[in-house]
Amino acid sequence: MYAVVSSGGKQYKVREGETLRLEKLTGEVGAPVSFDKVLLFSDGENVTIGRPVLEDVQVKGHIVEQGRAKKIIVFKYKRRKRYRRKQGHRQSFTAVRIDSIGSPGLVQKDDMESEV
Template sequence: MYAMVLIGSRQYKVIEGQDILVDKISKNVGEEVVLENVLMVQKDDGTVFGNPVIKNAKIIAQVTKQTRGPKIISFKRRRKKGYKKTRGHREYLTNLKINKIQVG
């Protein structure tokens, strides 16, 4: 069984027992997170689609790590003027372990 879930502004395909890396969620390591924006669930007996979300469906996950992504470098310059500007940026990320997918 797998599900499509909306976390922040992105959609993720999740399976029970899977680890996923998502945008930062303000929870401590070890805490449970209940994700209620379930868009689709594929079960053995068929597929359930939401309009836009499935009522009474939720995904229970656990925060395993708070981390940061790779450094993204932004660079701009003006030719012939010697002007250069470099900026770096790292996103804050949360690692989730999917424990259970509940429907109904």
């Protein structure tokens, strides 16, 4: 089971239990996160595509880490003109662990095993 969600202007393919790095989101470590822009959902057999988003599918997770990525160097140079500019940049990120994917009416395999 997987879904495609949109966050920070980018699209991410997510599965349950997976950790992904997103653009900085507000919230403390351990805070719940819900993705409302679900573009695609697959339960293993059927694929549902939103036009543009799916309203009845929920992707929930929680924040694992707030941090900054490694530094990159931005160096501008023009030959023979004595022009050099050096600048560093560290992008902020939020690591999110996906807890559940699914629609409210969907019965998952774990739920079916507990009923038997």
